[in-house]
Amino acid sequence: MEYKNLKKRVRVNELFINIILFVSSITSILITLGIVFELGKESILFFKSGVSILKFFTSTEWQPAIGNFGILPLLNSTLITSLIAMLISVPFGLFAAIYLSEYASDKVRSIVKPVLEILAGIPTIVYGFFALTFITPVLQKVFGEDIVEIYNMASAGIAMGILIIPLITTMSEDALKSVPKSLREGAYGLGATKFETSTKIVFPAAISGIAAAVIIGLSRAVGETMIVALAAGSGPNFTFNPFRAAETMTGYMVRISGGDVGYDTFDYNSIFVIGLLLFIVTLGLNILSRHIIKKFREVYD
């Protein structure tokens, strides 16, 4: 008997398929490289054309027409809108998650969770419309029309907060749910009330997942575009007053690229510089959240 034929044979077809599949998965690396390369290239062109990096990060005025390129007004309003969004979404999202995970019956949860998931899929442009046509008029009624401008950071921030609530709720609820039952039973056994168990035992045990959810939410807020483009106003404005109009980084990118912008102009290059900054910030936040999950996750058996 010869066993030579039983040796592992190279199948050309399979090898071919293997290569196709490998190339497909390499595409994702190419996309990242493409992003880094294009954003980097245009940014270098931007700074080469005479904008000093120091001034870019410290000047509080953004007036491309007279050569004033200071990112601070755009960065400032991005931070303020994101902060407002987090002030709304973190408490509401977290408390709702605690309710769903610790208190709600299975029936309630089975209804509320899919509803939240569908609502999380509503396009952000709809929230932008909502901010402009509902939240702003309400704010104007509450605080007075002369205090609240038609375009303002507060309404954009609130709409973003509402947008992020489902994200934080579902992610935190998953984290809370994955805390083993034995921990809760141990706490009850020692005489803790339900509230004490939820906040002093379950919540700390799930803190890594919750922190990750909050960071992902923040990254969503920083990168969110259409809500701020519609509701926060156009034109950079260095102000800390949330009721005033101020353009964010993403809002600026939409406004500039919305009009047909010529290639290799200051405007064209500037949206790539801001894009690069945005990319770095959101990438940093995403990596941080994954790191937190990995590093601080308590593993219970």
Add this chain to the structure above:
Amino acid sequence: MITLNKDHINNIKTRNFKGKIWYIVFISSAVISIVFLSILILSIINNTFGIIILGLKYNPETVSPGKPLIKNSRDELIKLLNDYSGIDDDFTPAMLKTLNNEKDLSLRTEKDLYMIFFNNVLQPEIIRTFSLLESVFNKNIIIEEYNLNKDSYPILRMEFKSWLNPGLFINTQSSHPLLSGIRTAFFGTLWMVFLTVLLAMPLGISAAIYLELYAKDNMLNRLIQVNIYNLAGVPSIIFGLLGLAVFVRMLEPVTSGQFLRFLFKSGEQTTLNGRTIISAGLTLAIMVLPIIIINTQEAIRAVPSTLIDSSYGLGATKWQTIWHHILPYSFDRILTGTILAVSRAIGETAPLVVVGASTFIVFDPVSIFSKFTVLPIQIYQWTARPQAEFRNLAASAIVVLLILLLTLNLTAIILRERTVKKRV
């Protein structure tokens, strides 16, 4: 032995009280979150219907007795145009002649003639629109507004209008809100989604198969995996920038369709730059690719190893196992994941603004090299306009978009339920 003294008992009371208070906080947070989101939906419906006050120069019913004006034939419309030219200074016979010289009236479409009549003779002007709530509860203000304008217009009408109407789907963009619709945007969305799925689905599934079933645990493959997770978190506008730099600018000869120019009739629909449907489709395909890969990986991971092992045990090769067992088994889940990715693409606005969706086009897209606009872009442009009536249009377009997305999501949920049932 522990004895409970008074302090302990008091303590328990306050602890329980604290617990009760916080329970109320927790449940009201959940309720308020859902209330927020319900208000969002209701405010859109509130803007979709309502009373409008409309000023007209002539009454359409007396102009065309018996049937709606738009139902008239071409000859009847031309006759009407001739009849009404010269009645007042706004529309003189000379103007009609100029129009006739531009393009012979008898060669124009009925719709074109109707629009000429509409804009020049009837001259309807929306004086004010009211939301549904205002229409129901603030009748006095509406009547006041009506009386205020009574003398400024020959004919003043107060009618209840549903902005969500068949005309919305028939009409293209227009500067007049009563003639505006989402037709171009709707077709643009369909073309773009078709392209996105066509490009992203095969690529995403292949990449997921590689990562789940072929990739060895080495540096490169770990890098690919981490990279995919990170890409899924990149803001969509960044993908727009990539699309602008690569597809619109660098690959312009391809994405503008110039390399195939001899195949197409040159028309107003095609462009000379790369701001085309294919660029938009490619950009969104890149954007949803990580989502499809991650979802497909999860679907493949859910295939029981017994199934895979028995396939190998019977002598099937790796690819035979994948093609005949793993893919069919996980197909429902893959499809569900893809549908969710597609609904993300349908609602996406920012990258398409950057890639260069057209601000004003009235032609349906005819090929992948056509200029385009999509539903969210249309909503964005209408919302950004200062006139309230365009906000009403935006609201009705949002309703269409949401119904589209809801249908897709329900399909995904039903598919998921069916899979669960089949397996159990």
